[in-house]
């Protein structure tokens with residue numbers, strides 16, 4: 662059973678911090694360690710995208726405490742489960758995984774059978790934050806049941 666979950670996207674300012682904050686709320690009281698990170702490091706130290714935070718706050722989800730960070734080698738030992746937002750994140754994670762990595766790598770939308778996509782679309786360019794948080798909420802609820 663996973664006790665620690667790391668959500669990963671490209672920039673760690675849109676999708677994975679949204680998933681972190683949504684899942685933290687849903688999993689409240691379960692004692693899980695929850696975090697998020699990006700494969701790129703492009704936005705290291707930055708708060709989440711204001712469009713993602715605004716959409717989250719509308720649904721009662723606070724993302725204001727999150728700062729972007731890059732995935733580290735240590736993450737592959739520290740987290741039981743690493744949850745990729747899309748197939749490219751998954752490829753990048755597999756490439757970065759150290760010898761003896763103990764984390765299980767999965768994709769978020771594998772936990773949302775009712776959602777027809779297999780990748781969470783990148784809202785940074787598509788500006789579809791509402792659609793993206795909808796599917797993140799559904800998939801995180803599925804993930805919580807599945808772990």
Ligand code: 4NP
Nearest residue numbers: 670671672673674675676785
């Ligand atoms: P995220 O979205 O991976 O969901 O955080 C992106 C954020 C920034 C960029 C791309 C995607 N960027 O190109 O800077």
